[in-house]
Amino acid sequence: MEETLEAILQMAMEVTGARYGIFRLLDEQRTHLLTRAVVGEDLGAPHTEALPLDNNSIMGRAAMTRKTLCIADVLVQPWSKIYYPLDHTVKMRSELVTPLIGAGDRLEGVLNLESPRVNAFSDEDAMLLQSLAIQAVIAIQEVRLLDALQELSARLLANHPEEMYRRVVQLARELSGASLSGLWLFENRRLKLHTTSPDGSVIGSDFSDAFGYSLTSRRPTVVALSNSEFSQALVAPLLAGEDAPIGVLGIMAEPGQRLSTSDWDKKVLVLLARHAALAALNARRQALLRRFTPRERQVFDLMVAGLSNKAIAQTLVISPNTVKRHLRAIFDKLEVNSRAAAVAKVYSSMTH
Template identity: 40%
Template sequence: VSAGEPPEASFDDFPRPDGLGARAIQRERRCMSYGPGAIDIHPAKKQAGATALACWPLVVGHEAVGALYVYRCDSRRFSDTELLILDNFVQFAAIAIHDGRKTGGLSRALGRKVRQLETLNRASNLISSRTNLEETLQEILFIGLDLTAAQYGSFETFDRRRNLLVTRALAGSKEPPGSEPPLPVDELSVVGWAALHRQSVRIDDIRRPPWRNIYHRLPVERDMRSELVVPIFGTGGALEGILNIESPQPNAFSERDRQLLESLGVHAGHAIQEIRLLDALQDIAEHLLNTDGDALLKLIVDRACDLINVSDGSIWLVSAPDTLVLRQSTDPTRHGETLSLQNSFTGQAVRLRRPIAIDDVRLNPNFMRPELAQERGWVSAIVVPLLASKDDALPVGSFALYAPELRDFSDWDKKLLTVLANHAAVAIRDAEQLRLLQQARERQATAETIAAVGDVAANLLHQLNNKFGAISVRVQGIEAKCPEALEAWPYLQKSLGQISASVRQAQSIVHDSMAPLQPLKPQPVQVADCLRNALNRANLPETVVAEQRGLVDLPPVRAAGKQLEMVFYNLIDNAQQAMGGTGTLTISGVVDGDCVAVSVADTGVGIPPERQAAIFELASAATNRRTGRLSFGLWWVKTFVDRFGGRIEVDSKPGQGSTFTVWLPIERNA
């Protein structure tokens, strides 16, 4: 049968032995005239103007009954929606042809199938109209009962994490769904058997072996005799649940009933996936404004693994021109790992700005962690870029999922993961913008506070210097006018000398304590010079080994030299104290994008996790017990770094030392 042929078309187009139709039937799946490994269109069709071809095998129970060819004569390729519609249509068409041949009444069979298609179409519309998962599952169950003229049944969803079937909908029972214990996916129950073997089961009499030994009663008053169980799969082949229909009459269900429920299962699988995706997006949206970034990304990773039925997932962020950093994953021990953006499979999705899939990561040379794949049992993988919007010049990172079996990720899988990746990208972008906004507000508030305090401090310092000066003048006056008394009274001479020394010491203490309040004068500053002055001032003992890496070639940064020296001095002095005066101090510097990153690492006792969030707070700045002076404090360190337009972070584990990293903006006008 053909339709839509142009007038000039030739009918000398018998199927080729090695053509698309033969390939589609051999593989039992759709084949296209474009894409990797595609076969060209039949010359007769191409001469008639065909530009694109999709061919579906018409197969029932591995028995081929024909092939459906659909051609396009324009420049556009088939859309995903068109292909999905035809994917569903050919299943019904194959069944119709098969039944028509079997009964010898093709017209009656086609008419019957048309009516069934209409029924299923109405059912699909009813299912799609539901707005939450519970309503959708209950509607699927009711439609299944209607198609088979039954009254009793249940719908079990598949809990992937626990490998259990959980009852979510019931019919003919006074008990609410969930009152029955979940059933494992094994051969100890009928629904478990169907889920395990991924095939439907029609039981004419459940009192006969082997079914009587594994039948689990529905919570209904009547005894059941017949059962029809159909597993429901999503677009990617993942098990979504089990549709279970039962009857108190033996031999209540026919083979046609099974076929109808299997067709219903196709629509049900798509609907369940769509509802679960909508539920996931709603859940993510609810957490978007009141959940911290890492917790939100963890939620997105978990939802993606659940929706696409994979074991592991990870979100990588672009950190440097050629570096990806692991921000979130199902394995928290790996957070902070890095990959090459240019040479890795994960970075390929970022560079190409499109989804990338690998059939077997163990054999792909671009997968840089084959030992990890072996350890975690990964086989197939899919990665999509993190794009907050289509106009982004470069994705902020990538979203990767790993499956423990050979997996052909479907278009639905790619679209679903892309949607979740976009939400993750928006969350990352919003978190970064919020951080920058809060940082700008903090800088402004700090600058205003320090300016006000600086005015008070400057006035106080002026008054104190006047008083100190008056004392010094009086002492000098006494020494000039009373030399005889001083010579005759050594105690007086000694006391005046001590007074003068105390005045000078007090002036020095006041000056050093007020130094953090001096006005900032940002200018190009050499990091290596400030670090050298800070090390000289720290006067490290011989028991502390100081190592310097990559500091000489660093570009100038925009900062205030005196205050930046105080930042480094405080970090070095704190490191020395943390090591108890013995250990290795490592100071390193690198260019990180538009910033210079300077790290000060020690081999000391480390900082407990519960204290790390508070070390930069004002309450942590206390009086230095060794000198009796106001401590510079990590609050001041953070304050100066913020005012320079940079940031500071700490990475520390008890017993393994601490690393403080300061990012400073590069001076572009130097």
């Protein structure tokens, strides 16, 4: 991400004649602006520590008000009181800063330019910076989503399903900016809350009926919640191929809070829900494999690799009759009657 942000900064500086440029993004707690990229001429010791998200700095004010600020001279009132120099060794006089607003009107951070000249930036420069800010937001969101999906892919086979569920709901809340996220799984044909983020959050209502349309349509759906401590939810079904959904992943908003339900948020939820579904199906696969004895597991793995009974016997240094006995035991435990059916039953969970 840093390389992309630096390229955007370099472009902005070349077009506007700025001396310095900096990207600051909100931290996970959404209380501070953290430096993610800095570009400038003759940078000495730039101040890149976290800035509180408040009105006590120019960048903080732009973020709080969600307005582009074009400041002709940072040394005059009221800006001199809140000007935060990027580098004390160089005197800056003009500043141009625009907020980074993502999908669903979510604040992502700020893009800031500075110049040693008074009145260095024009209205045209401000419009250009806002355009570049849009590009930056798209890059930031795509990189965050890609990082999240790569992390989940790496965790899929290495982590216990419960760990996957917890991470999926955490990422759903982090990427969407929602106040709460949850994962519901079917038990006895009813949806039951399984995992929440923040961990341990209480969601008292039964949402089986409210989430019904998302389950039948197999699409992400915005749901108005009645008789609940939450006002609205965006949910996506956990799909296992063409089979019926096995659960729901959702983000929720409390009364008075705004829930982002943009196409971007729907895309994020669908992709995360797929990984949660894969984790659930992998858990089923592992449960099937745990029925086997260690020797049966060896025979099964060699059968999956395409070896004949004779080849399996030679590989494991056992008799062909012993291989047949193990295969019969495997078929009985899986309730199938052929090699192909056994492989399909165990591995269909990883292809759906």
